[in-house]
Amino acid sequence: MNIIVLIKQVPETTDVKIDPVTNTLKREGVQSIINPFDVYAIEEGIRLRERAGAGKVTVITMGPPQALEALREAVSMGCDDAILLSDRKFAGSDTWATSYTLSKAIKKLGKFDVIICGKQASDGDTAQVGPGVSTHLDIPQVTYVKKIEEITIEKARVERMTEEGYDIMETPLPALFTVVKEINVPRLPSLKGKMRAKKIEIPVWTAESLECDGKKIGLDGSPTRVMKVFTPAPREGGEMLSGEPEEVAKKLVGLLRDAVLG
Amino acid sequence: MDYLFTEEQKMIQDLCMQIAKEKIKPVAAHYDETGEFAWDIIKVLAESDICGIYIPEEYGGMGGGILELAIATEALSWGCGGISLGFAATGLGTFPIILFGNEEQKNKYLPDIASGKKLAAFALTEAEAGSDAGGIKTTARKEGDHYILNGTKQWITNGGEAEIYSVVAMTNKDKGPRGASAFIVEKGTPGLFFGKKENKMGIRSSSTREVIFTDCKIPKENLLGKEGLGFIVAMKTFDNSRPGVAAQALGIAQRALDEAVAYTHERRQFGQAISSFQGVQFMLADMATSIEASRGLIYSAARMIDSGAKNIAKVSAMCKLYASDVAMRVTTDAVQLFGGYGYMKEYPVEKLMRDAKITQIYEGTNQIQRGVIASALIKEGLA
Ligand SMILES: Cc1cc2nc3c(=O)[nH]c(=O)nc-3n(C[C@H](O)[C@H](O)[C@H](O)COP(=O)(O)OP(=O)(O)OC[C@H]3O[C@@H](n4cnc5c(N)ncnc54)[C@H](O)[C@@H]3O)c2cc1C
Numbered sequence: 023m024n025i026i027v028l029i030k031q032v033p034e035t036t037d038v039k040i041d042p043v044t045n046t047l048k049r050e051g052v053q054s055i056i057n058p059f060d061v062y063a064i065e066e067g068i069r070l071r072e073r074a075g076a077g078k079v080t081v082i083t084m085g086p087p088q089a090l091e092a093l094r095e096a097v098s099m100g101c102d103d104a105i106l107l108s109d110r111k112f113a114g115s116d117t118w119a120t121s122y123t124l125s126k127a128i129k130k131l132g133k134f135d136v137i138i139c140g141k142q143a144s145d146g147d148t149a150q151v152g153p154g155v156s157t158h159l160d161i162p163q164v165t166y167v168k169k170i171e172e173i174t175i176e177k178a179r180v181e182r183m184t185e186e187g188y189d190i191m192e193t194p195l196p197a198l199f200t201v202v203k204e205i206n207v208p209r210l211p212s213l214k215g216k217m218r219a220k221k222i223e224i225p226v227w228t229a230e231s232l233e234c235d236g237k238k239i240g241l242d243g244s245p246t247r248v249m250k251v252f253t254p255a256p257r258e259g260g261e262m263l264s265g266e267p268e269e270v271a272k273k274l275v276g277l278l279r280d281a282v283l284g
Numbered sequence: 285m286d287y288l289f290t291e292e293q294k295m296i297q298d299l300c301m302q303i304a305k306e307k308i309k310p311v312a313a314h315y316d317e318t319g320e321f322a323w324d325i326i327k328v329l330a331e332s333d334i335c336g337i338y339i340p341e342e343y344g345g346m347g348g349g350i351l352e353l354a355i356a357t358e359a360l361s362w363g364c365g366g367i368s369l370g371f372a373a374t375g376l377g378t379f380p381i382i383l384f385g386n387e388e389q390k391n392k393y394l395p396d397i398a399s400g401k402k403l404a405a406f407a408l409t410e411a412e413a414g415s416d417a418g419g420i421k422t423t424a425r426k427e428g429d430h431y432i433l434n435g436t437k438q439w440i441t442n443g444g445e446a447e448i449y450s451v452v453a454m455t456n457k458d459k460g461p462r463g464a465s466a467f468i469v470e471k472g473t474p475g476l477f478f479g480k481k482e483n484k485m486g487i488r489s490s491s492t493r494e495v496i497f498t499d500c501k502i503p504k505e506n507l508l509g510k511e512g513l514g515f516i517v518a519m520k521t522f523d524n525s526r527p528g529v530a531a532q533a534l535g536i537a538q539r540a541l542d543e544a545v546a547y548t549h550e551r552r553q554f555g556q557a558i559s560s561f562q563g564v565q566f567m568l569a570d571m572a573t574s575i576e577a578s579r580g581l582i583y584s585a586a587r588m589i590d591s592g593a594k595n596i597a598k599v600s601a602m603c604k605l606y607a608s609d610v611a612m613r614v615t616t617d618a619v620q621l622f623g624g625y626g627y628m629k630e631y632p633v634e635k636l637m638r639d640a641k642i643t644q645i646y647e648g649t650n651q652i653q654r655g656v657i658a659s660a661l662i663k664e665g666l667a
Pocket residue numbers: 373405406407408409413414415416438439440441442484492642645646647648649650651652
């Protein structure tokens with residue numbers, strides 16, 4: 023089974039600072055890590071290969087040269103190959119341009135059975151790149167996968183997390199899955215993996231080697247405009263109902279009726 | 285400080301520290317409380333290729349030596365000195381095979397230890413034979429193609445959990461110390477039983493158990509080296525394993541210092557952090573300095589052993605002696621710096637103090653280490 027895992031390097035902080043002028047993320051002085059959700063994607067990719075007993079896991083990221091570190095970490099966990107997509111021309115890519123670029127790399131790679139991504143990146147939180155890639159490749163996608171129940175070379179049955187519970191979905195392969203953290207417990211790197219990661223030659227693919235359409239990459243290929251980034255004001259007010267449960271329930275029903283039905 | 289580690293040694297250190305922080309530290313208090321053996325952590329070590337770092341490559345290991353073993357043990361013991369012992373005591377049980385095993389024995393036993401599939405143990409001590417190992421009463425009687433073992437070993441680390449036991453028994457009582465021999469006994473051999481599991485002060489998740497032989501029949505191929513080498517096997521094993529005990533002590537001490545530095549910075553009395561008091565600062569400075577000295581001694585001793593040096597008993601004893609005394613002092617001081625909170629189980633330092641104590645006792649008490657060092661000195665003086 024040939025598995026592709028898409029990862030992103032992100033700043034190691036849950037408290038991301040926004041540049042008030044450019045409305046972009048401030049990255050200076052912050053350590054970089056693999057996007058936490060992508061670690062589950064890596065683990066699931068490795069597990070699928072182990073389950074199949076054959077095949078390989080290729081991990082891909084688009085980013086600056088320092089993103090090689092994230093790829094090496096993925097290799098130290100057990101990914102077989104890694105590819106970095108890096109080019110000045112990719113700078114400023116939004117989720118649309120990023121998913122276009124990633125899909126070009128996947129096409130260049132050729133045969134694959136499954137693509138796995140984390141459900142979203144912890145810095146941008148858009149959850150759009152995975153679905154974008156499947157759209158560019160014209161393959162099915164299942165988002166928020168929490169379990170891969172069954173998988174053969176033709177199809178997979180997965181559990182997709184919803185707010186109420188989960189859906190069971192069946193899809194032909196190749197397909198793209200984005201995964202949630204409930205799907206597995208990621209392993210630590212192994213010593214042999216770390217040694218391999220140290221030595222592995224990671225190819226760097228550029229816009230030219232991917233034969234990208236210049237109008238579809240980087241800032242020019244990015245239709246998204248960030249008008250404003252802000253923290254929503256905390257909810258205000260609210261009313262505490264007190265008294266016996268029966269009484270409170272009645273009051274609550276009354277208030278809801280007034281509020282909803284006017 | 286730069287310890288001039290190789291790339292590989294740095295990776296071992298990083299990985300073991302990651303395991304200590306992410307996997308061991310969160311469960312250490314639980315295992316300390318229950319005394320259960322931490323198989324889940326052993327599994328992590330196996331999956332991370334840690335179990336075989338000191339085993340030669342031709343038997344499935346990474347081909348490292350005593351320094352690699354010390355680096356790993358130090359880091360894992362930072363997480364928990366009891367849990368790390370499952371790994372370190374496997375080293376103790378494995379050295380007899382690495383040092384004295386023949387090709388067949390190495391091929392048969394080392395790969396499973398290297399992969400983490402099996403743990404090992406070393407069984408020398410008996411109720412009447414502690415420091416005076418020459419007093420062991422367990423016998424191994426040759427009968428055709430077999431040896432028949434009878435006797436009871438006590439306080440065997442990894443007892444019951446390990447699959448492979450290196451055992452010292454008397455093959456010829458008339459010859460005194462030259463009448464002892466070392467054997468490999470596999471769990472599951474008829475006549476091998478496990479007795480009482482001890483309820484201990486510290487390293488509580490480590491299994492310390494009686495290992496009982498009742499007409500336990502093993503093939504003669506399980507003899508290590510030759511008949512009569514039993515105590516040589518034991519002494520050479522200890523020469524190689526004592527830096528591991530030292531590293532266990534070091535990891536515990538480092539953890540105590542780290543906890544003390546953090547706590548004294550947070551805890552406020554008299555309107556300021558207690559780390560602003562010189563009386564506290566001097567204690568921290570002394571703790572840190574003795575830890576660094578102990579680390580330097582351990583790494584030097586390990587490097588000397590790995591270089592193939594011949595007379596290693598002295599340095600090996602020195603690092604075990606020094607590091608364990610440092611660990612006891614540093615952990616006691618850490619409890620002191622935590623004040624009453626340090627005495628409470630909600631805080632991690634009382635456990636560190638309990639765990640540190642054993643490092644002054646096993647693999648030869650510190651009095652015995654001083655004896656080893658002194659006799660080496662006297663021998664050198666006469667040479
Ligand atoms: C938790 C734990 C795990 C252990 N694991 C193992 C194991 O895996 N395998 C194994 O074989 N054994 C193991 N042991 C045994 C351990 O090695 C012995 O306890 C140790 O060697 C000391 O022996 P003893 O307890 O009989 O003390 P003793 O020998 O009775 O000593 C008592 C005191 O007398 C002192 N003393 C004794 N002789 C002298 C002397 N000549 N000069 C000066 N002082 C002396 C000692 O230093 C000590 O202070 C373990 C013990 C413990 C507690």
